[in-house]
Amino acid sequence: MRFGSYRIDIPFDKIRGNKRILLQLPAGLKIYARKISDLIEEITGSEVILSSSSCFGACDLALDEAKAVSADLILHMGHLPIPSVRVDFPVEFVNAVIEIDPERIARMIRDNIYEKKVSLVSTAQHVDYLEEIGRLLKGYDVLLGKGSERIAKAGLVLGCDFSSIDAGADAVIFIGTGSFHPIGICMARKKRVYSIDPLSMRISNPEELMEMARKLMRIRLSLVSRSMDARSFGIIVSKKVGQNRFGLARRIKRDLEKREKKAHLLIMDDVRPDLIEDLGGFDCLVSTACPRVAIDDYQGFDIPILTPVELEMVIGKRRMEDYEIDTFSP
Ligand code: SF4
Structure with a gap:
């Protein structure tokens, strides 16, 4: 089925029988959410609830929302599943393909x-x-x-x-x-x-x-340099199931405390500067959430927001010339 330039094969037969479905789409597909919802309700007879929260990837499953409305299924569109992310809730992934030649x-x-x-x-x-x-x-x-x-x-x-x-x-x-x-x-x-x-x-x-x-x-290394004298650190842990690196965040906290720095763990859903400001001032943030947060959104923050790899440079565990981009797998 076509929705603008996307081809989405909605698996009606597979999802039929679920009384209530939480439909989750990324920003680019939300414009089609009502149309897709109407189709599903009409063809399967299921009740559909649209998730209007942000959705950045398959890492970002609307589990709380699905539980809040007692949904039987999350229908997550626009991403392929992340096989290593396992959840105790039924999820059906449906990719959105853009045809090419x-x-x-x-x-x-x-x-x-x-x-x-x-x-x-x-x-x-x-x-x-x-x-x-x-x-x-x-x-x-x-x-x-x-x-x-x-x-x-x-x-x-x-x-x-x-x-x-x-x-x-x-x-x-x-x-x-x-x-x-x-x-x-x-x-x-x-x-x-x-x-x-x-x-x-x-x-x-x-x-x-x-x-x-x-x-x-060069931009990233200048943020590392700016963070060298930081005394207080906020370490961001994502609430999103496929972005959660709590173990890493705790190790970073211990590393900082060993060097007599103040460090606090912050659990967040979307990482936003206003939410950080509400917690009072930090000199520096370290994001263990999606690597794109530190790389794409750093300009929105008045203080440096670093990746875990960059923090290693600040505390002397890694040389500047050994810079690496933050990823979830080596
Ligand atoms: S963690 Fe970030 S880059 Fe990875 S799948 Fe999620 S949104 Fe995409």
């Missing part, structure tokens, strides 16, 4: 990319097409990595997990939109990255992407 993409690769041993990766919207693109690339050694236990499909990358990138590849080809993933791949794997936008059919220059990655690293 594998033949045109393969042609673009053949015309522009000279490296022959390539790791092919994408996000949930296009990951289904990777095998076909790989088959069309005769003469290339196309590697589709299985990745860690957070990865549902070969070649899938998440903003928190680049483990499906094959270490033996000479270059990485990312099929998708936006620069966050390709920059993350540059920082995590230190390889040439080609990013192909399958909608506009534009291919990015690997040097430009690497320069963007270097610029981001």
Whole structure:
């Protein structure tokens, strides 16, 4: 079934029989929420409750909301499941696919990319097409990595997990939109990255992407430097089931206290500057939640917000030249 540029195959037969369904969608799909809800109610007879909270990934399941309305099922759309995240509640994941033209993409690769041993990766919207693109690339050694236990499909990358990138590849080809993933791949794997936008059919220059990655690293290192004299730290732990790194947060607290710094653990759902301000002033924050929080949202905070890896630099456990992007899997 089509919803704008998305193809969503709603599994009516599978969800039929649930009396009450909590429907959860990410921001880009929320516009279709009422239409999808009406269809489900009409076809299955189930009662549907729309989650209007933010939803950033499969890590972010609306368990509290589902329990609050006594739902029988969470229908989570727009992401693939994270296999290592297990919950004691029925959840059905439904991906939202944006159709692309594998033949045109393969042609673009053949015309522009000279490296022959390539790791092919994408996000949930296009990951289904990777095998076909790989088959069309005769003469290339196309590697589709299985990745860690957070990865549902070969070649899938998440903003928190680049483990499906094959270490033996000479270059990485990312099929998708936006620069966050390709920059993350540059920082995590230190390889040439080609990013192909399958909608506009534009291919990015690997040097430009690497320069963007270097610029981001300079910003991050300046935040590390700013944090060197910090005395009080707030360590953010996410309430979201697939972002929770409580054990790591506790280790960070112990590490800070050993160095006679003040440290407090903060549990939060969405990480927002106003909520931190309500707790009084900290000199520095460390986020063990989604790695994107510290990287994407740092400008919203008056104080540095660091990743766990960056905190290691502040306390002298890691050298500046050994910078690594924060991920959930190595
Ligand atoms: S932790 Fe962040 S990057 Fe990872 S799946 Fe969740 S929202 Fe995406």
